Amino acid sequence: MSSILELIGRTVRKSVEPEPGTTILEHAIKHKVDWQHMCTRGTCARCRCYIEEGAQFLAEPTKAEIARLDPEEIEEGYRLGCQAVVKEAGSITARNKTYF
Numbered sequence: 315m316s317s318i319l320e321l322i323g324r325t326v327r328k329s330v331e332p333e334p335g336t337t338i339l340e341h342a343i344k345h346k347v348d349w350q351h352m353c354t355r356g357t358c359a360r361c362r363c364y365i366e367e368g369a370q371f372l373a374e375p376t377k378a379e380i381a382r383l384d385p386e387e388i389e390e391g392y393r394l395g396c397q398a399v400v401k402e403a404g405s406i407t408a409r410n411k412t413y414f
């Protein structure tokens with residue numbers, strides 16, 4: 315099975331190798347995808363993203379995500395890029411979708 319993390323930033327889109335134990339935001343920074351972020355602690359929500367594919371390859375939402383995002387958002391597939399850790403290799407597509 316192919317294992318690719320597709321990162322869709324504001325203007326840059328890249329397919330990179332998913333590294334388990336690493337957050338979506340850390341992947342984006344490492345691979346120079348223009349992914350919005352500020353706090354990296356799960357409070358500003360600039361790193362919010364929509365997981366178009368492969369949510370099952372991410373670890374469960376953290377306490378910070380549960381506090382910051384509405385339950386409906388989490389259910390719809392939104393995560394915070396600085397909190398969402400890749401749990402295992404797989405095909406994942408994440409699109410940075412901030413509120414503003």
Ligand code: FES
Binds near residue numbers: 355356358
């Ligand atoms: S960078 Fe602020 S919530 Fe992720």
